[in-house]
Amino acid sequence: MNYPFSDRVLALKPSAIREIFKYASDPSVISLSAGNPAPEAFPVREIAEISAKILKEHPIEALQYSVTEGYTPLRSHLTNYMKQRHGIGRSFDNILITSGAQQVMDLASKSLLNEGDTVLCESPSFIGSLNTFRSYRAHLRGVPMEPDGMSMEGLEQALKEEKRVKFIYTIPNFQNPTGITMSEAKRRRMYELAKKYGVLILEDNPYGDIRFAGKHVEAIKSLDEDGIVIYAGTFSKVISPGMRVGYAIAPQEIIQKMVVCKQGEDVHTNIWSQMVCYEFMAHCDFDTHLKHLRGIYRKKSKIATDAMDRCLMPKVTYHPIEGGLFFWCTLPSSVSMTDFCKQAVQRKVCVVPGSAFLTDENLPCSSFRINYTTPTDEKLVRGIEILGSLAADVIR
Amino acid sequence: MNYPFSDRVLALKPSAIREIFKYASDPSVISLSAGNPAPEAFPVREIAEISAKILKEHPIEALQYSVTEGYTPLRSHLTNYMKQRHGIGRSFDNILITSGAQQVMDLASKSLLNEGDTVLCESPSFIGSLNTFRSYRAHLRGVPMEPDGMSMEGLEQALKEEKRVKFIYTIPNFQNPTGITMSEAKRRRMYELAKKYGVLILEDNPYGDIRFAGKHVEAIKSLDEDGIVIYAGTFSKVISPGMRVGYAIAPQEIIQKMVVCKQGEDVHTNIWSQMVCYEFMAHCDFDTHLKHLRGIYRKKSKIATDAMDRCLMPKVTYHPIEGGLFFWCTLPSSVSMTDFCKQAVQRKVCVVPGSAFLTDENLPCSSFRINYTTPTDEKLVRGIEILGSLAADVIR
Structure with a gap:
């Protein structure tokens, strides 16, 4: 056929x-x-211990269907943690647990992109995300990278020239593939430009916790007083990628649409792994x-x-x-x-x-x-x- | 905003x-x-034992990134099992492990449906799948249910009337929501009609193993000599739904496209749970x-x-x-x-x-x-x- x-x-x-x-x-x-x-x-040892405990004490909860939004204790814990540690999350935001951060890119795309809409991205950028945007038939416009992050002149030019920009995609910390970290000044500038031109920012931060030198730079999402940043986090680099547990922190209206899309994609994320991530964050010494x-x-x-x-x-x-x-x-x-x-x-x-x-x-x-x-x-x-x-x- | x-x-x-x-x-x-x-x-007991063993003997494999197609031993075991037990799978078919059977509906839709394409479905049918088809802007045409399954007159009429039918969606065993099982005669007829009109069949079989009375009826996929049936299976009702492990058996060309789509959605399915499903099927007494x-x-x-x-x-x-x-x-x-x-x-x-x-x-x-x-x-x-x-x- x-x-x-x-x-x-x-x-x-x-x-x-x-x-x-x-x-x-x-x-x-x-x-x-x-x-x-x-x-x-x-x-490994902590995961094995936590997993045995969960299957002993809460086996049905770990094995039964769960809600699309994610495991409530993990959502609460992450919400508090991200707010206290990173100043991420306002009263208008909500959190969704996803099957890895890749699914944040997918659900954001599905919720926002019509065929022919434009995504502005760093050039070069992570091939996995670019392919997700392509799968929704987006037009990709690359903005050149500089040693301190995306060119802001290039970004503003693109915002002026492109007619149907839905969002700017950025990996601000130790970018994949360049390893470049965006400066604080550029993060502020990107936020201002997004606000000025009425577009969203999709901030993908898989590597932020793996800083072994230099000074921490706050996330763009920590500046977000206007509800224009979708933040993607993940446990892939700090606990385990095989578990496929990530999360989105974004304005409630956007999370609602992403939840509807997620329901049709995989109903919910593996609940057992969500419980492991929660127990690890809450009861092991995460710092x-x-x-x-x-x-x-x-x-x-x-x-x-x-x-x-x-x-x-x-x-x-x-x-x-x-x-x-x-x-x-x-x-x-x-x-x-x-x-x-x-x-x-x-x-x-x-x-x-x-x-x-x-x-x-x-x-x-x-x-x-x-x-x-x-x-x-x-x-x-x-x-x-x-x-x-x-x-x-x-x-x- | x-x-x-x-x-x-x-x-x-x-x-x-x-x-x-x-x-x-x-x-x-x-x-x-x-x-x-x-x-x-x-x-529960078996899952706890298997999980402890995996995390002791193969912790890195269970926690690291894996391939999109799924855990190779699980794919091989399932391929043999489905062939021997149910006559499902030909040389032109391949298997993809998914994040629950819901993801089969999503990936099949993403691979096949353009906006305005038609999906023929049982009326009534599973709301989760209907919403997935809707999310790809498909036109849904319901075909009335009869006590022995979808009306074949209704199906042929729909196939004649609708111009852009991509596939027929059916839950042949203990259908959700009606509980109805399609007769063998109707399965053969549906297959013939699909072949005649050049459309695919998406066969969703989450409940087939939960037969507690009456006589087993073979899957439509077991008739598939022409590569026109996409079969969706799942461990949700026989091991655990919280694990989110399902699978598609379909012609290699279709599986290839589904793999590309899956890569952009969640990279791969939770590998630890795939290993648990494999160990359970292969080494516990599944029958x-x-x-x-x-x-x-x-x-x-x-x-x-x-x-x-x-x-x-x-x-x-x-x-x-x-x-x-x-x-x-x-x-x-x-x-x-x-x-x-x-x-x-x-x-x-x-x-x-x-x-x-x-x-x-x-x-x-x-x-x-x-x-x-x-x-x-x-x-x-x-x-x-x-x-x-x-x-x-x-x-x-």
Whole structure:
């Protein structure tokens, strides 16, 4: 049968660079291409204890259907925590527990985007979110990244030129893929511009808690007195991504629509995992846990930067990071980035070509993304050494 | 701010009958309105043991990101099981693990439906699925139900009249809300008609394993030699709904599109729960478990029918069932069903007005749905007694 697919999925073309990822599952290939948090950071013992306790004391609650909005104690605890710690959430806001932060992007898109509406995003940006926006047939307009975040001149120009902007999508902390953190001044400016032009901000903050250097910058949502910011948080990087528990904090009217959409997508998020996240946050020492995580990431990122300084610099440069999971490495423009990534795979190292993160894959790009958190320390160093020897061979 | 919602969510009007559900959470109200499986049927001890074992032996696998398609051992096991037990799955088919069967409806819709496309469905049918189709702006055409399933004359007429039919949606076993099971002859006829008119069938089978009387009827998917049936299964009624683990078995081309859509929705389904489902199916005695479940439902449905025979019949009639979770009760046409349901709530019993399950809530309807599996036996009987005294008061 010639299947009558929807226009939206027919428009989602398979990526030309996807073939590189096929090699990532080959066990002889060192994968620096994942987006996984460091497995040694998972609080395995605590999760096992909490889970056993839940299944002993509240088995029916953990296994029965639950409400779409999420587990009430988790919603209450998170609401208070985000307000007290991060100044996030006003009386007009509400919270929805989602199946990972990815679902926040989906539900926000479903609630807001008509075909042809525009989403302004950092260029480059997280491919997963861009594909979600594309699946609702949005027009993506990339705004260039600068070392302190999205270009505000570029943003205002885009806001003036684009007619049907629904929201600005940003990952302000340790952005995926660049590792860049937006300055406080730019966060204020982005908020003002959104307000001035009557558009929303979708603030995606998966990595904010993984800051191992520098000074914390408050979320854009903490400025939100006007109800124009949808904040996406997640437990994926601080407890476990396999659990798929994230959350949205947004004006009640928007949350209501997202709840209706979520009901039709998956009814509710795995309730057992919601209970584990609640118990972990409420009854383990969450601050000490975060401190422990930061120590792991600090140490591991140092191993990566030492190896890159030794093997890649100055032929291949990288953006220094203060947190998050990724390094953004840039080749001299004389070298083809795509060829470099393909040759890396032949030498058994997989990185992500930077063009994957562009609104248009065919735009020029000299960068690639390295993830330092998934491989063992030994494989991480070995992988960077191999990239270094490739750079020595192909860059003059 | 006047939020710029998408046309699709603006079209999702809140149900006029939704207010009745508000009372269901009042602890003094006996809720016969849920769709929950019987909590005494959850294999709590086995789940606790399996979970402890997984977190001891494979903690990283259970907590790390996983692949969108689903946990490979679960996919393999289910593929073999469904083929051997139910003759479901051909060489052209593939399997995708989803976040509950609801997500199969969503991903199938997202992959297939353009705005204005038609879905043919049983009338009445499951409100959750109808709302998912509506969220993709589908046109719903209801085909009347008969005691042995959807009217085949009605179906062929609809196939002739409607121009843009993408698929037929059916719940062939113990349908929600009517409890009706489609005969084998009608399943064959539906398959032939779908083939003849070049449309797909979306076969939703959440209750098939909960048969406690009568003879098993094979799934429509077992007839599928042409790659025209998308089959939706779930662990919600046989292990636990809170885990949100379901699956689709469908032609590889369709699964591929659904995978792309799922990636943008929630990346993958909670991996820990997928591992629990796999271990339970593969290493506990699944057949004995199903036998045990059927015993629970048989006993509980008998309590319900005894009470209905005593208190409701003949003023309020009900469709006898051989499985599933629901009874479909019908009032004499002289009585307003909506008023009856409202008065029931005033007397502290909550049922679901039948109009909730129609493609157009404003069509005439004299029936309501009772769930017998969620309340305790005592509350179930008491609830039916109250409905009986209401019937005695308002039906002459």
